[in-house]
Amino acid sequence: MISGPAARGQGRTALLYLVPALLVLVALLGYPLYQLVTISLFDYGQEQVSGGAPLTFLGVGNYRTLFSSAKFWTVLGQTVGFAAVCVAGSVLVGAALAVLANRVRRWVRMCLFLAALGAWATPAVAGSTVWLFLFDANFGLVNHLLGLDGFSWTYGRWTAFGLVAGEVVWCSFPFVMITLYAGIRAIPGEVLEAATLDGASGWRTATSVTLPLLRPLLVVVTVQSVIWDFKVFTQVYVMTGGGGIAGRNLVLNVYAYQEAFAASEYGLGSAIGVVMTLILLAVTGFYLRALRRTGEEL
Amino acid sequence: MKRGRTLAEIVTVVVAAVVAFPLFWMVLTAVKPPDEVVSTTPRPWTLHPSLGSFTRALTVADFGRYFVNSVVVAIAVVVLSVGIAFLAAAALTRFRFRGRTVLLVMLLVVQMVPVEALTVPLFFLMRELGRTAPALGLNHLGSLVLVHLAFSLPFAIWLLRGFTRAVPVELEEAATLDGASRFTFLRRVLFPLVAPGLVATSVLSFTHAWNDFLFAKTFIISDARNQTLPLALQVFVRPDDPDWGAVMAGSTLMTIPVLIFFVLAQRRLVGGLAGAVKG
Numbered sequence: 001m002i003s004g005p006a007a008r009g010q011g012r013t014a015l016l017y018l019v020p021a022l023l024v025l026v027a028l029l030g031y032p033l034y035q036l037v038t039i040s041l042f043d044y045g046q047e048q049v050s051g052g053a054p055l056t057f058l059g060v061g062n063y064r065t066l067f068s069s070a071k072f073w074t075v076l077g078q079t080v081g082f083a084a085v086c087v088a089g090s091v092l093v094g095a096a097l098a099v100l101a102n103r104v105r106r107w108v109r110m111c112l113f114l115a116a117l118g119a120w121a122t123p124a125v126a127g128s129t130v131w132l133f134l135f136d137a138n139f140g141l142v143n144h145l146l147g148l149d150g151f152s153w154t155y156g157r158w159t160a161f162g163l164v165a166g167e168v169v170w171c172s173f174p175f176v177m178i179t180l181y182a183g184i185r186a187i188p189g190e191v192l193e194a195a196t197l198d199g200a201s202g203w204r205t206a207t208s209v210t211l212p213l214l215r216p217l218l219v220v221v222t223v224q225s226v227i228w229d230f231k232v233f234t235q236v237y238v239m240t241g242g243g244g245i246a247g248r249n250l251v252l253n254v255y256a257y258q259e260a261f262a263a264s265e266y267g268l269g270s271a272i273g274v275v276m277t278l279i280l281l282a283v284t285g286f287y288l289r290a291l292r293r294t295g296e297e298l
Numbered sequence: 299m300k301r302g303r304t305l306a307e308i309v310t311v312v313v314a315a316v317v318a319f320p321l322f323w324m325v326l327t328a329v330k331p332p333d334e335v336v337s338t339t340p341r342p343w344t345l346h347p348s349l350g351s352f353t354r355a356l357t358v359a360d361f362g363r364y365f366v367n368s369v370v371v372a373i374a375v376v377v378l379s380v381g382i383a384f385l386a387a388a389a390l391t392r393f394r395f396r397g398r399t400v401l402l403v404m405l406l407v408v409q410m411v412p413v414e415a416l417t418v419p420l421f422f423l424m425r426e427l428g429r430t431a432p433a434l435g436l437n438h439l440g441s442l443v444l445v446h447l448a449f450s451l452p453f454a455i456w457l458l459r460g461f462t463r464a465v466p467v468e469l470e471e472a473a474t475l476d477g478a479s480r481f482t483f484l485r486r487v488l489f490p491l492v493a494p495g496l497v498a499t500s501v502l503s504f505t506h507a508w509n510d511f512l513f514a515k516t517f518i519i520s521d522a523r524n525q526t527l528p529l530a531l532q533v534f535v536r537p538d539d540p541d542w543g544a545v546m547a548g549s550t551l552m553t554i555p556v557l558i559f560f561v562l563a564q565r566r567l568v569g570g571l572a573g574a575v576k577g
Contacts, residue, residue: 010393010394010395011393011395011396013389013393013480014389014390014393014395014398015389015395017385017386017388017389017393018385018386018389018390018401020381020382020385020386021382021383021385021386021451021455024382024447024448024451025408025448025451025452027448028420028423028444028445028447028448029408029411029413029416029448029449029452031419031423032416032419032420032423033411033416033419035419035422035423036415036416036418036419039418039419039422097310097313100306100309100310100313101310103302103303103306104303104306104307104310105303105307108307108310108311109310111310111311111314112310112311112313112314112317113564114314114318114561115313115314115315115317115318116314116317117557117560117561117564118317118318118321118557118560119317119318119320119321120560121505121553121556121557121559121560122320122321122553122556122557123505123508123509123527123528123549123552123553123556124509124511124528125509125511125527125528125531125532125549125552126324126531126548126549126550126552126553127320129531129535129545129546129549130320130321130323130324130546130549131320132535133323133327133542133545133546134320134323136542138336138338139335139336139337139338139340139542140340141323141340141342144338144339144340149338170317170320227410230412231412231414231415233414233511233512234509234511234512234528237511237512238511238532238535253412253414253415256414256415256417256418257414257417257512257516260417260418261417261421261516266418269418270418270419272415273412273414273415273416273417273418274415276412276414276415277411277412277415280410280411280412281407281410281411283410284406284407284410287406287410288403288406291406
């Protein structure tokens with residue numbers, strides 16, 4: 001479009017504006033990412049950190065240890081399952097409420113949105129502790145109402161995961177709901193009117209008109225939720241602590257943290273980090289394709 | 299039709315009440331007297347509201363100090379990220395240069411990097427940094443500002459880009475004809491025009507830094523004075539005998555600033571996010 005000296009001048013000014021951002025991103029994201037991969041290739045423990053022992057290059061040694069440990073596969077399975085439940089929960093709840101919000105009067109919608117905004121705004125640590133208290137074995141309201149006095153939700157693997165998933169869905173459905181609500185609003189009234197005039201029922205309009213039009217947006221919120229829920233740390237850590245020594249409630253993130261900072265196995269912890277990053281980058285591939293389908297141009 | 303709507307409205311109100319309930323319970327517990335908090339017959343009201351839990355949180359745990367620490371980190375992150383992201387977004391949308399598309403793709407990819415995976419290398423990076431610039435190293439708030447700046451920047455640029463792109467070229471040409479330099483245009487015309495985007499960016503950067511638990515836990519290891527709120531809250535959650543009243547008071551104090559921001563910025567936040575998602 002523009003060429004010659006003008007373009008070159010533009011490039012230089014643009015670069016000047018980009019320098020601060022590039023500096024920060026390269027130094028604090030790019031370099032650590034490179035370091036993460038490097039550390040994962042070494043036997044890097046407390047002794048190596050303090051300089052008491054020489055660094056030994058292991059190559060894929062840490063990964064071999066990881067892939068041959070049953071614990072890693074259990075944790076990976078738990079992470080995927082946990083993320084799947086959270087994603088399904090937040091997208092279903094969010095979508096259902098977005099549809100509902102379209103059918104009610106304004107003040108009712110405002111009530112819902114304010115409540116959702118509150119849940120969305122609550123810091124993960126605060127939300128986790130409130131949920132813990134609500135489900136507390138002895139003093140929790142839920143146990144009192146259900147007549148389950150003394151029942152510990154955080155002790156069993158599945159009840160603990162369920163509780164954490166409940167909190168995660170609670171604070172992440174609002175994003176889905178508000179995005180989809182905006183999407184439904186953006187569908188021109190004429191399109192829906194035309195469908196009604198053609199004799200389509202409410203259900204038919206929803207499945208054959210609204211849903212296809214919302215599909216790209218649905219893909220985007222789903223993938224975004226996958227990315228978020230796959231790396232939940234705070235809620236799992238605060239509510240379960242990883243599930244005791246047995247690690248009943250470990251997810252990859254908490255597992256990596258424990259290996260690195262509790263067991264001082266920095267190399268192994270980094271290897272888990274690399275695995276996690278690769279999985280999420282694969283998801284990103286889908287995300288990019290989904291974005292392109294919504295008509296996004298770069 | 300009418301009955302359908304009434305039913306939908308009843309369901310909506312019930313759902314709203316359920317969603318808001320944990321927050322209601324948090325505030326209620328914070329103002330309940332101690333014997334009502336640890337009661338085996340919890341009641342959804344109190345006849346003897348007291349601020350004792352807040353006093354305990356603010357004095358025993360020195361919550362005030364951590365509150366200030368959290369505010370300092372969050373504000374620093376907001377100011378830096380908004381400034382840097384605005385310049386970058388302007389460069390990416392108002393200029394054409396080689397490598398622009400590559401940069402945009404990189405920006406999108408980098409958003410997906412699970413920053414939690416970077417705790418190990420960042421821990422060592424901050425340790426090194428602390429040797430030359432102690433204020434930016436481990437155990438100091440500077441380290442938290444740096445990492446959260448880096449984490450919120452990609453999305454902030456992406457979000458602002460939607461706004462800077464929407465400003466018509468004609469406006470820029472008119473400004474140039476009036477003798478405005480490129481920088482004047484950015485500062486006097488573009489910056490005010492993308493205000494909604496700046497609000498959304500600020501709120502998101504703020505909450506990101508404010509809510510952080512993992513990095514505060516990893517970086518601030520031995521200097522308790524430089525803790526932030528999420529960690530201070532954990533002091534009360536003793537496994538055997540948690541002080542629930544103080545925990546809920548602390549949680550309330552921690553939630554209020556974010557809630558205020560969200561409610562104030564609500565419209566712009568939704569518009570901003572929709573803009574970012576739809577491009």
